[in-house]
Each structure stands twice: as C-alpha cells, then as structure tokens.
Amino acid sequence: MALLEVNEVSKDFGGVRALNFVSLEVNKGEILAIIGPNGAGKTTLVNCINKVYPFETGNIYFDGKEITRLPSYKVAALGIARTFQNIALFKGMTVLDNIMLGAHPKMKSSVLSSGIYWGLAQKREIQYREKIEEIIDFLEMEHVRKSVVGPLAYGIQKRVEFGRTLALDPRLIILDECMAGMNLEEKEDMARFILDANEELDKTIVLIEHDMGFVMDISDRVLVLEQGRKLAEGSPEEIRKNPDVIKAYLGGSADGKGPSPSKGEP
C-alpha cells in the first residue's frame, strides 16, 4: 500500500481548473519529483495534500487513513510536513526557535503553562531541544543556531525551513522548490541533506523542482504535470526520453533528443 494516495483530485479557482482529476501514489521510502512548467498546478497539488486548500473532487489517503476532510493542522500532526516556495519562516526569530516551532504539534501542554514557561512546558521544551540540536547537527547549522533568520543568506534560510520540517518527525516531507535561487555549492549541499534524510532518517520525500540535473540525479520516480493534468509518470530515464514531456517541458530538437541532465535546466 502506498504511503500517500491521491485519487482524482480537482481544484478550481473560480473559472480556472488548476488541477484536473489528478491521481498519484507515493511509495514509502522513495523520493518522488514533481516537475512541469510554471502554472502546471504543482504547488496547488501540494497545497491540496496539505489541506491549505479544500478541493473539489477526489480524495486523499495517507497511510490508509482518509485525510480529505481533515484541517491542515491535523494533517501535519499525522506526519506530513512541507516547505514553502517563498520561505515562510519567522524572520525575527532565531534559527533554533524557528526549528523548534516545527515540533509544536508534538509538544502537548496547556496555554497557561506554555505562557509562563514552567512545569510541563519547560520540561517538554528541554526534551525537544535535544532533538532540535540533533537536527542542527544533521544540517550543519551550528554556527547560525542563535542567529536571527531575517539577515541570513537565502540558502541557509531554505535549510532552516527544511530543518523545521524535520522537527515534526514526519513520515512524508514535501519540498516546494527547495533549490530555487541557490548556487551550485548550496544545491549540492541541499541534495546531500535530502538524500541523507531519505536514507538515514527514513523520510519519504516529494520534491517540486525545476533543476533537471538534480531531479534526474536524486529522484527514484518522476511525475510530470502540465496544465493541471498528469502528463507522464515513471523513472527519471523514462521521463527524459518521453516525447510528450520533452515537447511540453524539457525542450529538445525534432529528433527527440532531450538535454543531458547534468547541464541543468534547458
């Protein structure tokens, strides 16, 4: 059974059908990449899974449980975490605090005791501090742990967001364009962290990405969306050779040869 099942989901924004009966499955332990031209509906799809948007048709199952009607905070508590395309960190808080916030759904204490930072709230925070430190160690961010997020470099902010998803200890992590705006070294670091999270921490990962080089290098399977519809699905090799995909997105000459993955975007 797949970890995540999306069945025939459609989403309308007024007269625009952003998603048109899209179905997909994410298997446990894999890295799935969702690619497609801008406006294809990738972020909309993620927002539906995450329940940021309600959707018109279809249903979604996570680990056998239906989440179609659940509000977004309950979906998060079940173990789905995500990052945002434009970074949604609290710019005035430190890296440590931002990541700790990710663990919030797991720290159960009353409003009063959290407000005074006493008793159970304090104990929980100390417990979680250790977990957060492990994440900081994992993502090699010791040198910025006490820095306020706002002035930090873009690449580091993306890493902090990724750290925040890890703090939830989710089973599924959805990364929305986590490589955008990064130079080669930062991308390589991020790719390594994603692979480590997948291999060492057993996280299933869904990536929305435009950098073809990385998509081809690290994903197990690739799904292509175009204009709200699933265009193709398969291994990176299959997708690279798929003529429809090449025409719609990858680009290439009439003889059907696509660009080589290591050169990055077309």
Add this chain to the structure above:
Amino acid sequence: MELTFPNILLENVKKYGDKKDAIREKDYGVWQSYSFTEYLQQVKLFALGLTALGFKRGDKMAIIGDNRPQLYWAMVATQCLGGIPVPLFQDAIEDEMHYVLDHSETKFAAAEDQEQTDKLLNLKERCPHLEYIIYDDPRGMRHYKQPFLMSFTDVQELGRKFASDHVDYFEDEIKKGKKEDLAIICYTSGTTGQPKGVMLSHENIIITARNAINEEGLNEKDDVMAYLPMAWIGDFIFSFAQAYVAGFTTNCPESTATVLADMRDIGPTYLFQPPRIWENILTEVMIKIEDADFIKRTLFHFFVDLGTRVAIRKMNHEPVSLGLRLLYRLGEFFVYGPLKDHLGLSNVRIAYTAGEAIGPEIFEFYRGLGVNLKQVYGMTESSAMVSLQRGNLIKSDTVGPPLPQVEIKITDKGEVMYRSPGVFLGYYKNPEATQETLEDGWVYSGDAGFIDKDGHLKIIDRAKDVTTLADGTIFAPKYIENKLKFCPYIKEAVAIGMDKPYVTAFINIDHGAVGNWAERRSIPYTSYTDIAQKPQVYDLIYNDVIRVNKSLAEDEQLKGAQINKYLILHKELDPDDAEITRTRKIRRRFIAEKYADLIEALYSDRDSVNVQAKVTYEDGRTTLINATLKIREVEVFS
C-alpha cells in the same frame, strides 16, 4: 614514576579524580565534559578493545580528524598499549596520506568521520599493513558494511568484554612502558621532498613540556582550546603534553566554523597558535573595522597606534609618560578590552606564536592590545620548543633565550644548532636523513640565526633560503614577506632575489579583505583571478609595497633588498597544489620551477606575462586557468 604519558594520566586521576574536567567538547550546543576518572575509563575500554582486535606493542595507530576527545583517547590508549600514534593532517589528500600510512606501516586508523573514513577506504588496498579503520561520528555511514570498519563505541564494547576476563591487563601494559619508548611519530610537512617521520619519546616531550610549564607558571587552573591540527607538533605539545603535565583542561570546539564563538564561551587562559592564525584574526578585525562608523574607526586606529607605541616602549624598557599611561587606560576601556572580549582573548594570560617567524608589526599589534604574546622557536625535531621569550624581556624580532636544559650553538656558516632532552631520536626508517641532521645529540636546525646581546636567539630565515643578490646584498626572503603580510590585503607573498640584480615579489591577495574593500568602492568583480588583476587592486597593494620598501631602506644592510617589481598571482598558493606545505610554509624551489616564466618576466622589460596554470580542486579534478598578470614597478628609496 617512569616518565610516560599513561603514568601521568594515572597520577592525574589519583590527584583530581572526578572533581576536575580533563577534556570538554561542545556538542549539540552544549559543553560536554569528561572528568579525569571518566577520561581514564574511556581510554581503558578503547585500549582493551584494541587489544581484542589484535593490537600489539609497537603497532602504529593513525589519527586523522578534527580535535575530538575520542581521537585524543585513541592517542593515549595506543601509548598505554606500547603502541605509537601517527597523526595525519585532516586536509591531507590521498597521496599524502598514502605515503605516511604506508611508510609508517600503520595497522590501525582512528578517523573522525565519514570524510576521513572514505579517504582511508580508498587507500586501504594500497596500504597492505592497514587492518582496521575505527570511526567516531557514524553519520552517513549507515550502509557501510565492511568488516574491518568499526565505530569507536563498538571497540569499547569489545574492550568491556575483554576487561572481564583480563582484569589487570591494562595496568600491566602501562607498567611495561619506558620513558625512551616512542610517544609519537610526527611526520613533518617537508618543504623539500617527502615528509619525514620524526620519532619522539615520552621523555623528549614530557621534559620539554615540563620545562616550559615551570618557566611560565602554567598550572591546572588554565583552560586551553584545542583546534589546531593534531598532526602539528605544536598542538601535540600544547593541548596534549602540557595538558597532561600541568593538569589543565582541554576544550574542543564544536566545528571549525564555530571556533571563535566557542572561544568566547570558554575564555581560554593560554593560547598557542602559528603566526598565520594571528594574521588572520588581525585581517578580520581590520576588515570589520572598515565597516564601522566614523567614530569607532577613528577611536580604533588612534588607540591601536597608541597601544603599539606603548608596547614598543615597554619592550625597549623605555619610560612611558604618565600621559601615555592614562591614555592607554582609556584605550583599554574603549578599544582593547571590548576587542579582546570579542575575540575571546580576555582571559589569556600567556599567548605564544610558534611554527614560523611572525611579522614584527603583527606582534606589536597584539602586545599593544595587552595580549601577552610571546615568541617560541622550535621544530618537530626539538619537541616543538627550543627557545621561549619570557620574563620581562620581550622583543618583536627575537625568539627569546633557550629553554632550561637547552644548549644552543651557531656554526661558522651561521646555522643554529641545539641540544636538549627534547631532541628527537631520529627519522623513522631514514638513517641517511637522521645522520645529516643529528650529530652527537646536536641537531642541525637548518635555520640561520645568531644570539643577540641579551642572550636572545634571533632567527633570520631557513639557512638554505638566506642568500644574496647578484651584488652581494643579503637577501632573507621571509623577513620581507612577513613585512608584506602585515597588510590585511596581502595573504601570502613570495620574495625572489637569489643571485638576481634586484628583489621582486609574487603577491597573493586576501580574497575576503580585498573583496570587501572592492565592494565598498563599488568595484565589481567575478572571481579571485578577476579581482587580482584589477588596476585598483594593484594600486592598493602598491601602497603597501612602498611601506615595506621605506622600512627596508632604514636598515643599511637591507637597503639593497627593496622590492623593485611585483605581480599579483592569479590563484592562491595551495598545499593541494604542493606550492606550500600543510602548515603554510612556502616551498621555494617548487615555486621557482613552477612559475619560472613569471620570474623570467619579472627580470625582463615586460609589463605583463601570460600564465596558464593547472589547478587541483579538493575532489581531485584539475582544470586550467588562463590569465594575464600585470607587472608593476615600485619606487625604491635610498
């Protein structure tokens, strides 16, 4: 008590038990400490585990990684079993590692993490002696299934089991240790040829460490930071040997990126660093000050100048007027105190610079701030310390009087020779080199120097490097290079002049400092090669070369050694390219060969020269860089 490190450890445990921290490491944001009792326990388990794996007396254990308690435990555990640690530089590339591992016939290797383990795994086939690789940080190695690869804690588990059947084995092995046994084989970085394995006994190191401790009044209340390469004899003497003999606590920072912050946490009382670290700190301070507002900058430059002047007067034992002293106090309040606090230097009572000559201006800067910086001279072959500045006689251009029990003499050719209880036992498996260097207990240091009127040793340069220009003027390249490097914009310099009509220089700009300077003046640039050739940068450097020339002109003997022309190199000199050693010493012969056409251009009429250089990246890939280097003439003073 037989003078060995394991015995000292047992003594320390009796003295301090669990009431004092032997070593600390910052991990997960928190300082984790190990008392002497815990330290011994960790060492014992590891040692017994090694025994279970077949470690025999005389076996070698390679140590490679950043400074971590586990690696220090591995070192002393090896010594407890009568083995010999062989530390390697953590940034060593595979060929360098292969040479040392193979030459030393190392059977065991203790690696810090995946990076080092991967290098060792790649080398294992070429190193037939290597049997076991033991790692500390398991991250990234979950799927590594090799049978000869084990974690530090796995080995300790084996040790625990072994201990139950062999109750006194550990203590018995320690009793077998003698002071003449080797405590370490330290491979020197080698400015010429392959590295040589310097054999140092427990006695060599302990006596040297102890003499320095007694002279300087170091004791168990001191705190030091351990972040310099474990393969450097300086780190071994400082964070291991002296820590044992004096009983002070060693603190390992979380990562190389957090050293400064961690230093501020600990506030070490004793520091031992090579000149380049002192230079780097100065450069960073200078860059940051340029970004400060007008008042801060003015205050800074005024008081730093004042501090330097006061420090020089004090060193010369000249009187310091009341006015100056009051101003100095003000300086402490406004500038020196806050700056030292920022750099983590507030509690430093004793600071050494060692490993190479430090530029006098840099030395005076720190003394001006009130940092008790002193020069130490020595080398791996001397257990790191031959002479030590102390007491109230500190000078910026000497390395001090010899340590107790050290004898110094100067040959007719002006080479420094020394004899002391710290003198090494020989080069491992290299009797020819040993014979050339060691004679009746006297070591040919290879450095040119003399003893001045105050009994201080003064080192001019490597004997082979002190030459003359074509007209007979003395040419000591290091002296000129150090003067140039005082400038924060110059990271490295190579002075050329042997048998030539005049002196010229290759300059490496400091990417960070010059980049910062360029940004503030809205000068765009792309890469290091690009910014290095900007005319504005040439002008910037010109001013400093003039400064050096003026300074050289003041000395009769050195007037003729002023720099006539310079060029800025297109790439930084790098140990990976074999241009400098891992401890950043310039390999002159190699550079003269590699850049022969640049040198030829400097001594011709040309005002520029094309260069195509092969550059090796960290992962072994190579590429070719093309650049046109401008040659600038400089005014020479009479």
